[in-house]
Amino acid sequence: MLEKLQEIIRRYLDDEETVLHNEMVLQTDLGLNSYELVQLICDVEDAFNVEITDRAIRRLKTVQNVMDYIAAYE
Numbered sequence: 001m002l003e004k005l006q007e008i009i010r011r012y013l014d015d016e017e018t019v020l021h022n023e024m025v026l027q028t029d030l031g032l033n034s035y036e037l038v039q040l041i042c043d044v045e046d047a048f049n050v051e052i053t054d055r056a057i058r059r060l061k062t063v064q065n066v067m068d069y070i071a072a073y074e
Contacts, residue, residue, distance in 0.1 A: 001048075001067060008043045009063070012036045022064035044070070 006020050012032055026032050032040065041052050044066060050073040052060070060066050 001070060004047060005044070005063065005067060005070070008047055009040065011043070012040055020063060022062065022067065024063050025061055026063070026066075027061075048073070050074075 009020060009030065010016050010018075013030060018030070020030075024030055026037060026040070027034075037057075041057055041060070044050070045052055048070045050070055052069065056069060060069060
């Protein structure tokens, strides 16, 4: 799951060589703006066949938060 999620996240990074860590904050550490975050969430929903509510999006701050959400959804 981590590799697949990293692949999705890398599409939104300026530097595809960035080493991703679970504790990285999507907006501050990775530099995603709000539009990119919404696009990322849509890509995650499609790739992992999950539905992420608007309420849940607010809690998805880190890479780990996204992985935990996907794992809980399965």
